[in-house]
Amino acid sequence: MSEHIAPGTADAPDGQASPGGFRPTAVAATELGAIGRWVGLTVAGAAADVHVTGISLNSRTVERGDLYVALPGSARHGADFAATAIESGAVAVLTDDAGARLLALAPDISVPVLVVDEPRAVVGRLSALIYRSQATDGSSPSLFGVTGTNGKTTTTYFVNSLLQALGKRTGLIGTIEIVAGGDPIPSLLTTPESTDVHALLALMRERGLDAASMEVSSHAVSFRRVDGVVFDVVGFTNLTQDHLDLHGTMEEYFRTKAELFTEERARAAVVTVDDEWGRRLAAEAGLPVTTLSTLPAAPSGSADWTVIEPRPRGLGTEFTLRSSTGVELRVHTGLPGSFNVSNAALALVMVLAGGADPAEVQAALDASDPFTVAVPGRMQLVSAQPAAVVDFAHNPDALARALEAVRSTDPASRVIVVFGATGQRDQGKRPSMGAIAARLADVVIVSDDDPHDEDAAAIRADVLVGATDAKESERLDCQIMEVFPRDEAIRKAVELAAARDTILVAGRGHEVWQEVKGVNLALDDRVELRKALTARGFTVLEDDRIES
Missing domain, CATH: 3.40.1390.10 (MurE/MurF, N-terminal domain)
Known part of the structure; x- marks a missing residue:
């Protein structure tokens, strides 16, 4: 979900009402x-x-x-x-x-x-x-927080899935939904307001949950939505260009994320050190840090835990996670892409940092395959022939990773991508996303994401500049077109696809509303993709199914 809530009161016209149903039934006065x-x-x-x-x-x-x-x-x-x-x-x-x-x-x-x-x-x-949201008597659930530009949602789902495989009752606070041991509550923000966060934590304690996972966005830190929260373990995925409309520079973006990695806010941390920001964070964090390297070429011993020997298995990957002390765990994720290897490894090391026994974790991995859990709108497979995937990739790094992940080994298979850019947000990433699409896809269909109050045609033009400049200057053999509205762009992608091709619809993931000039229009990429595929006679998969 693209964060776009102003830092003002929830009662102001530019804000949104906080979702209800978060409170414990009894609160001491x-x-x-x-x-x-x-x-x-x-x-x-x-x-x-x-x-x-x-x-x-x-x-x-x-x-x-x-x-x-x-x-x-x-x-x-x-x-x-x-x-x-x-x-x-x-x-x-x-x-x-x-x-x-x-x-x-x-x-x-x-x-x-x-x-x-x-x-x-x-x-x-x-x-x-x-x-009294985090009691000191041991009755509060262990709390795992995940921050970074990409991978927060999937990592929190993975943490919860592994904890459940270990027999724990869990809660979730994130982009897609909020779960406190009962029915899921649709989420309006990546991280709710601090009043709701603390009420939720108290509710989870009241319901006897053992652990909870929370996405922590930079907006949440900047707008003080996690003030007063202490995490047992906080994890870092990566840092790439995004949200510069709020932070201005990558340095300020980093410093905002780094505020979580202090003794005031967390007891322990796991930091992925695949990029320079992660390495810097690990060096500067003011609390105990466990480092994780998920790059296959990483030198042995460069981190406390390292991913080694990744190999394809179905649509996903199996790999070994090795510690600097020689402990090895055999791991599998059914979700495609090397970034999901990173997400699974981070979730696993976070659970270990929270006190789990490696032998018990290995038994849970073998028995339950917890990292093949379906995450709505995150590399979500809609059909197999053609392979049709919906993903939340909405910044340059995420789009590049998603396009690389869906590329088939079949040389006759084409990648067709449908995407756009969000209005009234970091405009500098628009040409970059266009160029990435031109480099990594065979057919580039530029459409609308959430224009908000900005002119949709102007946003598409910014993306198209990057795509066409890259095609011309780098002599790329790709087809570029502009198709709108978005449902029409999805139908065009399906119209062009053969059974051996891959369609990636990127940018909106699980979102079911498109905001245009202050009006929310019903639009679910997964629904539109299924309808278009069915109309052409292709077979679609069941909702949220992961093929492995």
Whole structure:
């Protein structure tokens, strides 16, 4: 999912409502006086005895007993919605000076108001205090966090799948869904707001879960969505160009990721050292680090764990993971691509860093094949002839890896790619993605991703410049075309495909809505691809099936 939520209040028009259903059923009350002291304020008189049993940034999800946090947004201030929050049961408001001035003008604010300089700077730790989200008595689930540009979603699914194979009850907080031991809840953000994160962790503890995995995006760190969270193990996949619209430079992007790798935020780390950013992170991290190399050509002993002897098995790969002390584990993933070898190896080493016994892990790998779990929209196979794959690849590195992964050994097989670029995001990656597609695909169909409020034709033009320049300057033998809207582009790809070809629809993965000029249009690449394949008489696979 492309992160595009502004760092303002969830009540502001430019934000989205936080999803509900995250809270534990019982929360011990915290007196407002104690909350006041915690943020450096004195709450006098009867107000100090007000009992707080929840916290919310969103007036639409306030429950009785909540502390409502009114944050400034880019268009509206959360204080504008305080009356709604109070009607829903908020017993107090926390805000800044601007919010306090707005509340002073409102005639119907009948609850105590706490004023601090930067409410967002305290809301995460306040949420941890109110929900007691990570107990010190061992009753809280072990928490695994995964960060990096690419591979976060698949790695968290792999961590959970391996833990389940080890007999653990698990939870998940991520791009696709949130699971807390019950039915999945569709996710709006890679990482929810800090109020929801802490409520979820408390819910997982209440339900007796053993462990949980969480995707941690750079947006989550920048917008303080994981403040107050302490991970048992945090893992790093890689760092490539993305989100520079937020961070400005790769250096700032790296520094944001690196904030997770401190003793304040995690107890241990596993860092993939396949790129220079990973090697730097491993050297600079302020907590115990286990290093992982997944490159076949890596020198022996260059990392604590190394992937060796990768070899094809079906659509996936089997490989050996060897430690610097001589421990070896036999591993298989049914998902295609060398990057899924990296994801599986990282998940495995994270579980080991969390205290799992290698012998028990090997038994679980042999018995359950946990890294062949289907991950919606991540190298998801829709048909076998032609091979038709939907993937979330939405930046240059991910697109290159996906195209390399789907290339058949059959010299007569062509790769047909459908992709675009997201509007109002890092514009510098658009020509790069076009050039990569021209180099690695035989037929390049440039279409729309999520234009948002930007002109879709202008976005396609930026991508096409990169593709056509690469084709001309490098004398590439590929066909380039522009087809829109996206469902028509998918139908065109299928129309051009022969049974031995491969179709890759990249960029949107599991997403089911396309945002165009503020309107969400129903669009699921997997559904459109299945429909187009069926219409041509090709056989499609069952939903989420992985062939191995």
